[in-house]
Each structure stands twice: as structure tokens, then as C-alpha cells.
Amino acid sequence: MQPKTHNSNSPDDRGYFGDYGGRFVPDTLMAPLLQLEQAYAELSAQPEFWREFESMLTNFVGRETPLQYASRLTEKLGGAKIYLKREDLAHTGAHKINNAIGQILLARHMGKTRIIAETGAGQHGVATATAAAQFGMKCVVYMGAEDMARQEMNVFRMRLLGADVVAVNAGSRTLKDAVSEAMRDWVGNIADTHYLLGSALGPHPYPRMVRDFQSVIGREAREQILAQEGKLPDTVIACVGGGSNAIGIFSGFVNDKDVALIGVEAGGTAIAAGEHAARFAGGKPGIFQGMKTYILQDNDGQASPTHSVSAGLDYTGVGPEHAWLHDLKRATYTNVNDDEAVAAFHLLARTEGIIPALESSHAIAYTIKFAPAMKGKTIIVNLSGRGDKDIGIIQKYDGARK
Amino acid sequence: MSLRNALSTGKSAFIPFVMAGDPNMAETEKIVAALERAGATALELGVPFSDPVADGVTVQKAAERALAAGATLNGVLELVKKLRANGIKMPICLFSYLNPIYMMGYEAFITAALKAGAQGALIVDLPPEEAGDYRAAAKKHGFETVFLCSPTTTRERLKLVDDYSSGFVYYVSREGVTGAQSALPQQLEQKIAALKTELKNPVAIGFGISTPEHVRALSGKADGIVVGSALVKIIEENPANAAAAVEVRVRALLA
Numbered sequence: 001m002q003p004k005t006h007n008s009n010s011p012d013d014r015g016y017f018g019d020y021g022g023r024f025v026p027d028t029l030m031a032p033l034l035q036l037e038q039a040y041a042e043l044s045a046q047p048e049f050w051r052e053f054e055s056m057l058t059n060f061v062g063r064e065t066p067l068q069y070a071s072r073l074t075e076k077l078g079g080a081k082i083y084l085k086r087e088d089l090a091h092t093g094a095h096k097i098n099n100a101i102g103q104i105l106l107a108r109h110m111g112k113t114r115i116i117a118e119t120g121a122g123q124h125g126v127a128t129a130t131a132a133a134q135f136g137m138k139c140v141v142y143m144g145a146e147d148m149a150r151q152e153m154n155v156f157r158m159r160l161l162g163a164d165v166v167a168v169n170a171g172s173r174t175l176k177d178a179v180s181e182a183m184r185d186w187v188g189n190i191a192d193t194h195y196l197l198g199s200a201l202g203p204h205p206y207p208r209m210v211r212d213f214q215s216v217i218g219r220e221a222r223e224q225i226l227a228q229e230g231k232l233p234d235t236v237i238a239c240v241g242g243g244s245n246a247i248g249i250f251s252g253f254v255n256d257k258d259v260a261l262i263g264v265e266a267g268g269t270a271i272a273a274g275e276h277a278a279r280f281a282g283g284k285p286g287i288f289q290g291m292k293t294y295i296l297q298d299n300d301g302q303a304s305p306t307h308s309v310s311a312g313l314d315y316t317g318v319g320p321e322h323a324w325l326h327d328l329k330r331a332t333y334t335n336v337n338d339d340e341a342v343a344a345f346h347l348l349a350r351t352e353g354i355i356p357a358l359e360s361s362h363a364i365a366y367t368i369k370f371a372p373a374m375k376g377k378t379i380i381v382n383l384s385g386r387g388d389k390d391i392g393i394i395q396k397y398d399g400a401r402k
Numbered sequence: 403m404s405l406r407n408a409l410s411t412g413k414s415a416f417i418p419f420v421m422a423g424d425p426n427m428a429e430t431e432k433i434v435a436a437l438e439r440a441g442a443t444a445l446e447l448g449v450p451f452s453d454p455v456a457d458g459v460t461v462q463k464a465a466e467r468a469l470a471a472g473a474t475l476n477g478v479l480e481l482v483k484k485l486r487a488n489g490i491k492m493p494i495c496l497f498s499y500l501n502p503i504y505m506m507g508y509e510a511f512i513t514a515a516l517k518a519g520a521q522g523a524l525i526v527d528l529p530p531e532e533a534g535d536y537r538a539a540a541k542k543h544g545f546e547t548v549f550l551c552s553p554t555t556t557r558e559r560l561k562l563v564d565d566y567s568s569g570f571v572y573y574v575s576r577e578g579v580t581g582a583q584s585a586l587p588q589q590l591e592q593k594i595a596a597l598k599t600e601l602k603n604p605v606a607i608g609f610g611i612s613t614p615e616h617v618r619a620l621s622g623k624a625d626g627i628v629v630g631s632a633l634v635k636i637i638e639e640n641p642a643n644a645a646a647a648v649e650v651r652v653r654a655l656l657a
Contacts, residue, residue, distance in 0.1 A: 024500060024527045026456040028574055170462055176453060183455045188578035288498045289453065300474040301502035303452040326448035
């Protein structure tokens with residue numbers, strides 16, 4: 001099962017999606033990236049590789065994940081018919097495991113024995129620690145000190161799974177700083193180490209590779225909606241941090257021109273410098289962490305501070321394929337603020353009995369605004385992860401507002 | 403003097419690296435004067451960046467201090483202008499990450515840097531594969547380019563690095579980020595000798611060179627020797643009299 005998506009032709013040989021992507025790294029990272037690119041090209045041409053990936057997804061991850069008709073949410077909003085793609089039901093509680101399994105199979109093929117990763121909310125860190133445990137590899141996860149404090153439960157989960165979690169105290173102490181630290185580790189340990197990057201971002205070949213592994217979400221969702229509704233949805237909605245869950249589900253529909261694709265970024269407390277992470281609302285194209293894409297930056301080209309109630313969306317740059325889809329106007333990007341995301345978190349818990357991740361709550365929050373006027377239409381929302389990890393944040397957030 | 407000439411004298415050029423604006427621009431002015439007095443032959447002047455993926459913790463912290471003190475790329479170019487007005491003679495190579503330069507625009511950056519009195523630049527996260535436009539603009543204006551190579555650079559890519567460089571080629575001595583180390587990698591001298599026969603450009607060596615023993619070991623072998631983190635550390639530890647402390651250290655390195 002080779003992922004034959006619309007976009008098997010993108011990126012180009014140099015890793016460009018239109019104007020975006022590329023490979024902007026110090027020389028010391030070129031060799032491991034070229035090695036990775038070559039290994040992925042070889043392996044992804046082999047049907048056995050995809051069979052093994054598929055088998056792991058079935059037997060370890062628990063795929064396929066359901067496409068659930070959210071009847072009570074639909075009724076409550078009184079507009080479009082809403083389906084939820086339940087990535088929260090994948091092993092470890094988020095879509096991140098799809099990519100972690102794909103890359104760890106690749107790492108094993110390359111003879112690597114040590115896995116490093118960055119994590120924001122901790123979902124990718126947990127997925128990586130899980131995959132590393134399953135394959136008996138050493139695992140080190142870099143996490144911003146601020147994120148460690150706000151996602152304490154995931155830190156504990158990673159440690160239970162045998163991973164070393166290393167606090168990153170540089171810069172803003174969030175996801176971007178964890179990415180930098182993982183790159184620094186990799187440069188010094190390329191012989192035995194694979195950098196298991198968690199989103200569809202960074203230098204080529206990561207944006208492509210991560211999209212390919214996450215495209216299982218879109219393939220399943222497309223088949224499932226056709227089976228249940230007998231037609232394609234009108235709209236697909238997903239939250240966008242780096243953008244891997246979104247690119248995964250979008251890839252299943254991007255060739256279906258009548259299906260609208262909507263990415264929801266973190267609006268934070270306001271669209272003002274330092275108060276959000278909505279790259280398409282407040283950012284402009286630049287070069288950051290190995291790629292050319294939309295980034296939040298000041299006039300001098302320094303990364304701006306970001307904010308979101310959701311650690312997983314709290315990132316400076318967006319995956320380059322999203323930048324391309326944005327400029328092509330094939331996908332639309334919008335944002336919701338912290339309050340709206342938290343309200344959506346509560347609403348979904350009470351109406352559907354699902355506690356969503358704060359990241360996914362952004363997609364739900366936009367659906368709440370969007371669906372009522374769409375009577376007769378069908379929407380798929382990618383519910384990218386479950387929200388157990390966020391309960392502490394919600395307690396504090398609600399407490400502060402009382 | 404051009405960077406290329408400074409590294410083509412037959413003697414090893416001593417090239418200190420300091421972060422512009424650490425702890426502030428006025429102090430950097432004094433530090434650079436001290437470096438030249440102590441015997442530096444060229445200067446690598448760091449442009450601070452918020453997310454320096456190639457740098458170890460010492461240079462990262464220097465960038466944070468400089469940014470906190472208000473440093474910008476324009477501010478660094480102002481500093482270069484002042485250094486020239488102060489009579490600093492050694493060639494200056496700006497050492498930057500790409501985004502500040504990309505945001506300014508290649509043409510605008512190159513003309514402003516030349517006007518200020520810099521000879522060239524090394525852009526850490528711009529490999530030759532992505533450098534077509536930048537190199538064309540640099541060539542047009544006579545701005546010297548410097549690209550990186552490392553122990554893992556293939557022969558094919560090494561040729562590309564050499565073709566794209568016009569000032570010198572910077573050899574990263576080890577697989578890792580910037581930062582002091584106690585021992586130099588094994589067979590470094592042989593590696594430099596091999597590079598010198600292979601490359602058209604002079605070769606400077608950096609990353610991890612921190613002691614007088616290291617400098618002695620490489621003297622007469624590499625065309626240029628870059629010492630960075632070891633000096634940045636001195637500046638960090640002596641905020642009140644950084645220039646004097648750096649001068650003492652450089653004299654010791656060159657003794």
C-alpha cells in the first residue's frame with residue numbers, strides 16, 4: 001500500500017512545494033539529510049515497506065480509526081452534518097503515532113539505534129517514546145521547559161516508556177527551541193542517531209516524508225465518508241501547528257476540487273506580536289529551521305515570541321506545503337482564539353462524550369462558528385488527539401476566569 | 403584588504419569571532435580594537451539570531467544577550483561603519499543566519515555591508531544548493547562569499563562549496579555545534595593538507611579551537627584559524643572589562 005496521493009509529485013527534487021520548503025541547514029546537517037532522503041526514496045519504492053507499515057498501523061496503532069457521525073453536535077449547531085475523524089482513538093491518543101511508526105521503520109532500515117525527537121504538547125514525544133520502546137531503541141526527547149511545566153503528564157508518560165526527556169531552557173523554552181536542540185544533538189551524533197521530526201516541517205525530506213506517513217488519515221476518511229454518505233464532504237477542517245494532522249487529512253481530498261479545505265491556527269489572546277501563533281494572519285515568508293515558509297517574525301528577521309493555550313500549536317513557522325496550498329488558495333487558513341478553543345473543548349466533552357486535545361479543540365471551535373450556516377452540507381473535522389493531557393491547563397484556565 | 407588576501411599570505415591568519423552587540427555595541431567596538439591590537443588578521447563578526455541551530459550554548463547565550471541589548475542586522479552594519487571610522491584595518495566577514503539577510507533582501511544587504519566596510523559574509527544555514535541568487539548578487543558587487551564544509555561533506559559537494567566561495571572555505575573541524583573542546587579531532591592536520599590540495603580557495607578552520615596548544619598545532623597548516631566560543635566565554639565572564647580580558651587571552655593564544 002504505497003501512499004498514492006494527489007501530491008506524490010510534490011515536492012520537487014529540491015524539496016520545494018512551489019516557492020516553499022527547501023533545505024536551509026548548516027553543512028554538518030547536509031550529510032544526514034541526504035542519507036535520509038536516499039533511504040526514504042529506496043524504502044518507499046518497496047511494497048514490503050508499506051506492508052510492514054500497514055501491519056503496524058493495524059496491529060499496534062489500532063487503525064483504521066473511526067469516522068464518527070457527531071449527531072448531537074450536529075443537532076446542537078443546527079447546520080452542516082458533522083463527522084469526526086477519530087485520531088484521538090489511535091494508540092497513544094493522537095495522530096502523531098502514524099509518523100513515529102513510519103520513521104522508526106526507516107531508522108531501523110538505516111541501522112540507527114538511537115532516536116531523538118522534539119515535542120511541544122508532548123504527543124509526538126509520547127508517540128516517539130512508544131515506537132522506540134516497541135522497537136527496542138534508545139530515545140531522547142527535547143522539550144521546552146515551559147512546555148514541560150504545562151504538559152507534565154506527558155513528560156511522565158515518556159519517562160515511563162523509557163525515554164530521556166531533556167528540558168530546553170534556550171529562547172522561548174517552547175517547541176521551536178526543542179527543534180533547534182534536537183538538530184544540535186543530531187549534528188553531533190549522526191552515525192547512530194535518527195532525528196524523528198514530528199511534524200510536516202523542517203528541511204527536506206521531512207515535510208514530504210511526514211505527509212506521506214500521515215496521509216493514511218485522508219485515505220481512510222475519504223473511503224469512510226463515501227461509504228457512509230455516498231458522496232464526498234463539502235468541507236474538511238483541521239488544526240494547524242506545524243501542520244501534520246492537517247496535511248494528512250487534506251492529502252486525501254486535495255484533488256477533489258469541490259472539497260473545501262480549512263486549516264485553523266492558534267489565535268492566542270489577540271493577533272498582535274507575541275500573543276498568537278497564526279502564521280498566515282501575522283507572519284510572512286522567511287527562512288526558519290531549515291525551510292522557507294510563513295513565519296512569525298519581526299522586521300529584523302528575528303523569530304517573534306508566540307503564544308497559544310495549546311502547546312502543540314505554539315510554533316513560529318508552518319509546514320511548507322501549507323504555505324503552498326495557502327498561496328494557491330487551494331486551502332483556506334483561519335484562526336480561533338484561546339477562549340474559543342477552550343469553549344469548544346467543553347462543548348465537545350458534554351455533547352459527544354469526547355474530551356479533545358486543546359489543539360484539536362481549535363478545529364472544533366471553528367466548526368462551531370462555521371457549521372450553523374451550512375445546512376445541507378457535510379463537514380469532516382479531524383479530531384487529531386484526545387485531551388486527557390490538557391485537563392490541568394483547563395482547570396487553571398477556568399479557575400482564572402471565575 | 404580582502405578576506406582572500408588575508409588568508410593567502412602563507413602564514414595562518416588568526417580570525418577571532420565575536421558576537422556583535424554582546425554585551426552591547428559600544429563594548430564590541432572596544433573589543434574589536436583590542437583584537438586587532440593583539441594580532442588578529444581578520445574578524446568574524448557575528449550577527450545575532452533568535453534560533454541559532456548551528457551554535458552551542460556559549461554562542462547561543464551571546465546572541466540572546468545581544469538581542470536583549472537591542473542588536474539588529476542594521477545595527478551590526480552601523481557598527482562596521484564605526485569600526486572603519488575608528489581605523490580598524492583587518493577585513494571583516496559577517497557571520498549570520500539567513501533570515502535577517504533574506505528579510506533585508508540580498509542586494510540591499512550586500513550593498514549596505516560593502517558600504518559599511520565589510521568584505522564578505524558566511525551564512526551558516528545557506529548551503530550552496532540554496533545560494534544561487536545570493537551568490538549571483540555577491541558576484542555582481544564583489545562581495546566575498548564563504549561557505550562551510552565539514553568532515554561529512556562529500557567530494558561532490560566539496561567542489562560545489564569551493565565553486566561558490568570567493569573569500570575562503572570554512573572547514574568545520576568536527577561533527578557538532580560551535581563550542582570549546584579540550585582536544586582537536588584526530589588527523590585534523592592531514593585533513594587540512596588534503597583540503598588545501600583540493601580547493602582553489604584558502605581554508606580556514608573553526609569549531610572547537612580554544613587553546614594556545616590548538617592554535618600552535620594548526621599554525622602554518624591552515625590558511626586561517628578561527629577562535630570563537632573561547633573568546634565569547636571571556637566576554638560573558640568579564641562584562642565590565644571585556645576588551646582588556648579578550649586582549650590578554652588573544653595574546654596568550656598567539657604567544
